[in-house]
Amino acid sequence: MGGIRKTYSAEFKQKAVDMYLKKGMSATTVAKELGIHRSMLQLWERRYQEEGAQGLEEKRGKATGPLKGRPRTREESVEAELYRLRAENEYLKKLWALQRGRADGDSKRS
Incomplete structure (x- = not known):
């Protein structure tokens, strides 16, 4: 190729x-x-x-548009990182609760 x-x-x-x-x-x-x-x-x-x-x-290799090329690799501020991690944490808690609810519901049906 x-x-x-x-x-x-x-x-x-x-x-x-x-x-x-x-x-x-x-x-x-x-x-x-x-x-x-x-x-x-x-x-x-x-x-x-x-x-x-x-x-x-x-x-x-030269990007010509605003959304083309590699994403910028810039250090995140402490506040931005904290906000992102809190949001990620909340998302994972909800996902875990949903999965637990399905697992509990499945075991009750048996």
Whole structure:
């Protein structure tokens, strides 16, 4: 299935695009020389033509929306932690009481 994807620096991509555009080398020749696939070079060249050098920057892993990406890992204040733990405790007490009620009800039916 999917393997580990190799990432290339923007400088490497720029070098490859320069070899292709400025030195006039063919895409196949540049790809073989740098050990990349020809279609990858063509993708970089297209992005370079459309967006300039910024188009060669790595875009994977950068969240663009407020709810995208990893959740923030910020220390909780003592008050917030206390409030969360009390709520969790109340929830567990209610769950335990419900489960106990069902278990008691089941034993009375037998």
